[in-house]
Amino acid sequence: MVKEAGYKPLDMKTWARTPYYNYYAHGSKGMCAMTADIDISALAKKVGQDKIYVPMLYAITKVINAHKEFRVGYCKENGELMIWDYVSTIHRVFHPDTETFTRVCTEWKESYKEFAKGAEADIKSGEKCATLNADEFPESVFEVSYVPWVKYSSVNMKMSESGKYLAPIVTFGKAEDSDGKTKLPLTMQISHAVADGFHIARFFEEVKQEAEKLAAQL
Numbered sequence: 001m002v003k004e005a006g007y008k009p010l011d012m013k014t015w016a017r018t019p020y021y022n023y024y025a026h027g028s029k030g031m032c033a034m035t036a037d038i039d040i041s042a043l044a045k046k047v048g049q050d051k052i053y054v055p056m057l058y059a060i061t062k063v064i065n066a067h068k069e070f071r072v073g074y075c076k077e078n079g080e081l082m083i084w085d086y087v088s089t090i091h092r093v094f095h096p097d098t099e100t101f102t103r104v105c106t107e108w109k110e111s112y113k114e115f116a117k118g119a120e121a122d123i124k125s126g127e128k129c130a131t132l133n134a135d136e137f138p139e140s141v142f143e144v145s146y147v148p149w150v151k152y153s154s155v156n157m158k159m160s161e162s163g164k165y166l167a168p169i170v171t172f173g174k175a176e177d178s179d180g181k182t183k184l185p186l187t188m189q190i191s192h193a194v195a196d197g198f199h200i201a202r203f204f205e206e207v208k209q210e211a212e213k214l215a216a217q218l
Contacts, residue, residue: 002088002107005140010072010081017069017194021081024193025164033189034197035154036204040175042215044182049175052184053146054119055218058112059210060170060186061089063203064142065108069195070203072166073139084140087167091119091144093126093134102126104134105141112214142167151176155187166191 012018024030043055064070064087071084088108092101104122109115126134147155151174168190175184186207188200 001135002105002138002141004138005087006085007073007075007082007140008085009075010083012081015081020196021193024191025166028192030192031189032192032195032197032200033154033156033187034200034204035152035185035187036201037183038172038186038204038208038211039181039183040208040211041180041182043211044175046215046218049182052175053148054116054123055112055214056146056172056184056207056211057089057091057106057119057144058115059207059214060144060172061087061106061108061115062110062210063206064168064170066206067199067203069199070142070168070190072194074164074166076139087140087142088138089119089144090137090141091122091146093123093129095127095130098130101132102129102134103132103137104129105137112217143169145169145171147171147173150174152185155189157189166194168195 040052044052047055068083071087073082073084075082086108089106090103091106092103094101104126106119106122109118155171157169168188171187173185175182186204188203
């Protein structure tokens with residue numbers, strides 16, 4: 001089982017987003033969802049389009065962990081806001097025979113080699129599992145879905161009406177070649193209480209940069 005991350009309390013008196021949190025978490029309860037085509041040409045060329053899953057999972061998780069707004073959660077002891085020291089990745093293993101999936105959790109590691117080793121082991125474990133969840137998961141997580149069958153233009157999921165779900169939900173789809181570049185759709189959905197379009201746009205750009213860096217080191 002992936003261990004729970006540590007956390008630090010979030011000081012609502014000094015947090016710049018406190019008024020935005022109060023409005024969106026308790027008022028409109030709005031979500032923000034954006035999709036962009038990300039250029040992954042260097043990575044696809046290095047590993048092959050059919051082998052981009054784990055490298056993309058790493059690039060996405062690294063960027064998520066680089067920004068506090070993507071690691072905000074609620075302390076289970078007192079219900080107060082806090083920031084996880086890091087978050088691990090819940091992702092899905094598809095079962096073609098039943099057309100269902102199993103959720104697995106890969107613990108965050110800064111080293112790509114260590115992260116990839118863990119992710120590949122989790123995927124193999126998920127392939128042998130017939131249940132929704134392969135194990136019990138910590139609360140210090142965010143979710144990723146991969147849709148390799150279609151290069152979509154948008155994704156939108158109905159989220160909790162409580163306004164209390166703060167972790168980002170990331171989706172990426174089929175990579176295709178166009179005009180000499182390999183691109184794939186990347187989507188983030190997140191509560192407006194903790195992030196805006198600016199933060200999502202920065203996430204897109206930094207995932208692109210991390211994919212390029214990873215291609216250079218593989």
